[in-house]
Amino acid sequence: MxxxxxYLASSLFVVTLVWFLFGRKKGKxxxxxxxxxxxxxxxxxxxxxxxxxxxxxxxxxxxxxxxxVWKEYSxxxxxxxxxxxxxxxxxxxxxxxxGPASLLAVYAIAKGKTYSYVLQLAISLGQLYGCxxxxxxxxxxxxxxxxxxxxxxxxxxxxxxxxxxIPLLISYRCWNKICEAATNGxxxxxxxxxx
Amino acid sequence: MxxxxxYLASSLFVVTLVWFLFGRKKGKxxxxxxxxxxxxxxxxxxxxxxxxxxxxxxxxxxxxxxxxVWKEYSxxxxxxxxxxxxxxxxxxxxxxxxGPASLLAVYAIAKGKTYSYVLQLAISLGQLYGCxxxxxxxxxxxxxxxxxxxxxxxxxxxxxxxxxxIPLLISYRCWNKICEAATNGxxxxxxxxxx
Numbered sequence: 230m231x232x233x234x235x236y237l238a239s240s241l242f243v244v245t246l247v248w249f250l251f252g253r254k255k256g257k258x259x260x261x262x263x264x265x266x267x268x269x270x271x272x273x274x275x276x277x278x279x280x281x282x283x284x285x286x287x288x289x290x291x292x293x294x295x296x297x298v299w300k301e302y303s304x305x306x307x308x309x310x311x312x313x314x315x316x317x318x319x320x321x322x323x324x325x326x327x328g329p330a331s332l333l334a335v336y337a338i339a340k341g342k343t344y345s346y347v348l349q350l351a352i353s354l355g356q357l358y359g360c361x362x363x364x365x366x367x368x369x370x371x372x373x374x375x376x377x378x379x380x381x382x383x384x385x386x387x388x389x390x391x392x393x394x395i396p397l398l399i400s401y402r403c404w405n406k407i408c409e410a411a412t413n414g415x416x417x418x419x420x421x422x423x424x
Numbered sequence: 425m426x427x428x429x430x431y432l433a434s435s436l437f438v439v440t441l442v443w444f445l446f447g448r449k450k451g452k453x454x455x456x457x458x459x460x461x462x463x464x465x466x467x468x469x470x471x472x473x474x475x476x477x478x479x480x481x482x483x484x485x486x487x488x489x490x491x492x493v494w495k496e497y498s499x500x501x502x503x504x505x506x507x508x509x510x511x512x513x514x515x516x517x518x519x520x521x522x523g524p525a526s527l528l529a530v531y532a533i534a535k536g537k538t539y540s541y542v543l544q545l546a547i548s549l550g551q552l553y554g555c556x557x558x559x560x561x562x563x564x565x566x567x568x569x570x571x572x573x574x575x576x577x578x579x580x581x582x583x584x585x586x587x588x589x590i591p592l593l594i595s596y597r598c599w600n601k602i603c604e605a606a607t608n609g610x611x612x613x614x615x616x617x618x619x
Binding site: 314315317318319321322343344346347350351354355358359361362365366369370404407408409410411412413414 | 509510512513514516517538539541542545546549550553554556557560561564565599602603604605606607608609
């Protein structure tokens, strides 16, 4: 239980920091998005990065917090303890590519960069693809990797569900924003021609 | 050898058809892209779709062409014959989502739809993610799934290489096009304010 509290408390700390430090002059939705990308990026980099590059975490007898996290999470999906190659591949891509990219998204929103929407869309689609591979491979192998249905629903479904739901919403929004900009571009060109 | 010839000949037929039927009033690059998406979409839907939904293809004793294709390809990657779950997950996503989406991309380019670039970017990133999972899982499991180095380089590397190289180029182009449109949008807004 204390493992989860540390994660939630440090996430709350990061979110609060981003909200008050970077969020000046920004709308509420943009502030929320910056908090999501900071939280998501640090989870990818720190937690998932540790998992990918620590093949021996299950043998770690020290009280290393990150090893404890994955020992605990493995109750919901034993493939983490068994170093399943599909899980490592997805976590590797998430940690190495999507982690830094998420932090870049915080910066892009803060500075109002033109690549902000397309970057957010790309990361969200990557997160969705990762979750699809993660869930489909488990399903194909019998969907029997949790120690109990409590851990199945709270860790395997509950923890990952956020990375399906929120990327879906963000992809939808960014897709529309990008198409709007394209429509405006076409209209501007046509107006120029008419003149 | 005849298996590959049938694939190449029917691909050539599709490409020629798209080039001459849908390509009127279009630039060369757009014609080429439509050909790529038609070829890629049909490969995803027909070839990869057959693989995903035919778990017993290896026992098929008829001369069914699609079964022959996968028996032949398995010489380059035996995980196809062994129904590896990561391979099925990636091929399933490719066949069910990216296949129809690629054909939609042909239509979107032909009709000059505003979602054309963002759709092409999304599919290309999906193809790249799929290839990453495909290659990383093989690497993690010892990278020893080909019957000989000839089949390793021609089938496993050679055939898949195109779906790394071309999506990379298309993603790069679409990303830039989307950012251009966003920049123009910002400029138009600023001009309006100045006026």
